Amino acid sequence: MAGVRSRTLRALALALLAFPAVAQAVDRPLPRLVRKEGRYALLVDGAPFLILGAQINNSSAWPAVMPQVWPAIKYLGANTVEMPVYWEQFEPQPGDFDYSVVDALVAQCRKNDVRLILLWFATWKNGSPHYVPLWMKQDPARFPRMVGANGRAVDSASPFSRDTLEADKRAFVALMRHLKKTDPQHTVIMVQVENEAGTWGAVRDFSAPAQKAFDSPVPAEVLSAMSVRPRGANAGWKQAFGKDADEYFHAWAVARYVGEVAAAGKAEYPLPLYANAALRDPLSPGPAGSYESGGPTDNVLPIWKAAAPAIDVLAPDIYMDDHAKVERILELYRRPDNALLVPEISNAPQYARYFFLALGHETIGFAPFGIDYTRYVNFPLGAKKLDEEALAPFAMNYRLVAPMMRELAQLGFDGKVRGVAEKNGTPAQALELGAWKVTVTYGVPQFGFGNNPPGNADPIGRALVAQLADNQFLVAGFHCRVDFQSASRQREYVRVEEGTYESGAFKVVRIWNGDQTDWGLNFTSTPQILRVTVGTY
Numbered sequence: 001m002a003g004v005r006s007r008t009l010r011a012l013a014l015a016l017l018a019f020p021a022v023a024q025a026v027d028r029p030l031p032r033l034v035r036k037e038g039r040y041a042l043l044v045d046g047a048p049f050l051i052l053g054a055q056i057n058n059s060s061a062w063p064a065v066m067p068q069v070w071p072a073i074k075y076l077g078a079n080t081v082e083m084p085v086y087w088e089q090f091e092p093q094p095g096d097f098d099y100s101v102v103d104a105l106v107a108q109c110r111k112n113d114v115r116l117i118l119l120w121f122a123t124w125k126n127g128s129p130h131y132v133p134l135w136m137k138q139d140p141a142r143f144p145r146m147v148g149a150n151g152r153a154v155d156s157a158s159p160f161s162r163d164t165l166e167a168d169k170r171a172f173v174a175l176m177r178h179l180k181k182t183d184p185q186h187t188v189i190m191v192q193v194e195n196e197a198g199t200w201g202a203v204r205d206f207s208a209p210a211q212k213a214f215d216s217p218v219p220a221e222v223l224s225a226m227s228v229r230p231r232g233a234n235a236g237w238k239q240a241f242g243k244d245a246d247e248y249f250h251a252w253a254v255a256r257y258v259g260e261v262a263a264a265g266k267a268e269y270p271l272p273l274y275a276n277a278a279l280r281d282p283l284s285p286g287p288a289g290s291y292e293s294g295g296p297t298d299n300v301l302p303i304w305k306a307a308a309p310a311i312d313v314l315a316p317d318i319y320m321d322d323h324a325k326v327e328r329i330l331e332l333y334r335r336p337d338n339a340l341l342v343p344e345i346s347n348a349p350q351y352a353r354y355f356f357l358a359l360g361h362e363t364i365g366f367a368p369f370g371i372d373y374t375r376y377v378n379f380p381l382g383a384k385k386l387d388e389e390a391l392a393p394f395a396m397n398y399r400l401v402a403p404m405m406r407e408l409a410q411l412g413f414d415g416k417v418r419g420v421a422e423k424n425g426t427p428a429q430a431l432e433l434g435a436w437k438v439t440v441t442y443g444v445p446q447f448g449f450g451n452n453p454p455g456n457a458d459p460i461g462r463a464l465v466a467q468l469a470d471n472q473f474l475v476a477g478f479h480c481r482v483d484f485q486s487a488s489r490q491r492e493y494v495r496v497e498e499g500t501y502e503s504g505a506f507k508v509v510r511i512w513n514g515d516q517t518d519w520g521l522n523f524t525s526t527p528q529i530l531r532v533t534v535g536t537y
C-alpha cells in the first residue's frame with residue numbers, strides 16, 4: 001500500500017516537473033478578496049497581500065517602452081505594476097484579437113518578479129471613448145456618443161448603446177479567457193474594468209433611449225440601495241431623487257453597463273475586478289457636472305454596488321493634497337461592503353505620506369501614478385520632474401514595508417494597524433491601540449523632551465503602529481517621534497528591538513536603549529522597523 005502511494009506521488013511529482021505551468025497552477029490558488037468582520041484582504045497565493053503598486057503613464061504599456069518603465073519600478077521597489085490594455089490595440093478588426101502586447105507585458109512582469117494589474121481602457125477612459133478601436137470610431141451611428149441636455153453630442157459613449165456594450169463585453173471576455181489560459185501562475189492579480197467611467201461636461205445622457213429609461217420607473221434595487229421609499233408605486237427618477245435624479249440615473253446607467261462587462265469577463269475567469277473613480281471633493285462637492293458624473297463617486301457608491309455586483313471594489317483615484325480631504329476619501333471608500341484600494345494617487349512627493357494613512361484605513365493596496373522614465377509628467381497633478389529624487393519618499397515607504405508586507409496585510413485584515421500622516425499645523429497626533437495611547441509628534445529633536453513640537457518644515461512625517469499582542473507592537477515611521485502612554489501608570493520600554501521580517505519571522509538586528517528610547521522612539525529618513533514591548537511601573 002505504502003509502495004503504491006509513494007509510486008503515485010513520484011509519478012505526480014514527475015508530471016509536475018514535466019509541466020511547470022501545471023505545477024504553478026496547482027501551487028497557486030486564484031487571487032481573491034476575502035472579508036472578515038467588515039474588513040478585507042486580497043489573497044495572493046493563498047495569503048493576504050499588500051499591493052505596493054505603481055501605475056505607468058497612459059501610453060507606456062507598449063513593449064518598446066518597457067526599458068523606460070523598469071528602472072523606475074525597480075527604484076520604487078513596487079511589487080505590483082498597473083498597466084493598461086488598450087482596446088484599440090487589442091481588437092484591431094471586429095472579433096480579431098491581438099494578444100501580443102498583453103502577452104509581452106505579462107512576460108515582462110514575470111521577468112521582473114512583480115505582479116500585474118491590467119487596466120481595461122475601453123468604453124470609458126477618463127469619461128471618454130478615446131480608446132475604442134478605429135472601426136468603432138468610424139461608425140458613430142452604431143456606437144453613439146451621449147447627447148447633452150442642449151442636444152449636442154458629448155465626448156462620452158452612450159451607456160444605452162447595446163452595440164457598444166456588446167462589443168466591449170466580447171473584447172473583455174476575450175481578454176479574460178486569454179488570461180485564464182496563459183496565466184496559471186497568476187501574475188495578473190486584478191483587473192480594472194474601464195478607467196474613470198462616467199462623463200465630464202454633462203450630468204446624464206439625453207438621447208432618445210436614455211430619455212425613455214429616465215421616464216420609466218426607478219428599478220427597485222436602486223431605491224433600496226439609496227434607502228428611498230417612494231410615494232406610490234412605480235416612482236420616477238425625479239419623484240424619487242429630486243435634484244439628484246439626473247446624476248443618480250447616470251450612475252445607474254454607467255454602473256449597469258460596467259457591471260455587465262465585468263460579469264461577462266468574470267464568468268470566464270473570476271479574478272477580482274475593480275472600478276476606479278474620478279472623485280468629487282469629499283468636503284465641499286459642489287453640483288454634479290463640476291465633477292465627473294456617473295462614476296463611482298462617494299455619493300453613489302450604493303447605486304454602483306447594486307447595479308454592478310461583479311465589480312468587487314470601488315476605488316478612489318486621489319489627486320487632492322489636503323490631509324482632511326484625503327482622510328475623508330479613505331473613510332468614505334472603506335466600507336463594510338467595499339475594500340479600500342488606492343489604485344492611483346499623485347506622484348508628487350508630498351503624497352507619499354498618505355501611504356501610512358491608507359494603511360491605517362486597512363487599504364489592500366496603494367499605487368502612485370505615472371511611474372516610468374518616459375519623461376511625461378502630469379504636473380501640476382503630479383511631480384514636476386519624475387526622477388529618483390521625486391520618487392525617493394515613495395521608495396522609502398516601500399523599502400520599509402516590503403519585508404513585512406504579508407504580515408502587515410494580515411494585521412490590517414485583523415484590524416490591528418493604525419497609521420498617520422502629518423497634517424499642516426497639527427504637530428501631534430494620537431492613536432488608540434488596546435489599552436495604549438500612542439502619540440506621534442513632528443519636528444522635535446531626537447534628543448530631549450521635545451515639548452511643544454513645531455511640526456516639520458513641510459508635512460512629511462508619517463508613522464505606523466501595529467499591535468502584535470496586548471503589550472507588543474510593530475512601530476515604524478519617518479520624520480517623527482512615536483511614544484506610548486498607559487492610562488493608569490507610567491510607561492516603561494521593556495524591550496525595543498530593531499529588526500526585519502525574514503520568511504515570516506522577526507529577526508532582531510539590535511536592541512534600542514539609552515538615548516534611543518529615553519525620549520521616545522525617533523524616526524528619521526532611514527527605514528527602521530521596531531518590535532516594541534511596553535509595560536508599566
Ligand code: DGJ
Binds near residue numbers: 058317
Ligand atoms: C486619472 C486617470 O485615471 C489617469 O489615467 C490619468 O489620466 C490621470 N488622471 C492624469 O494624469
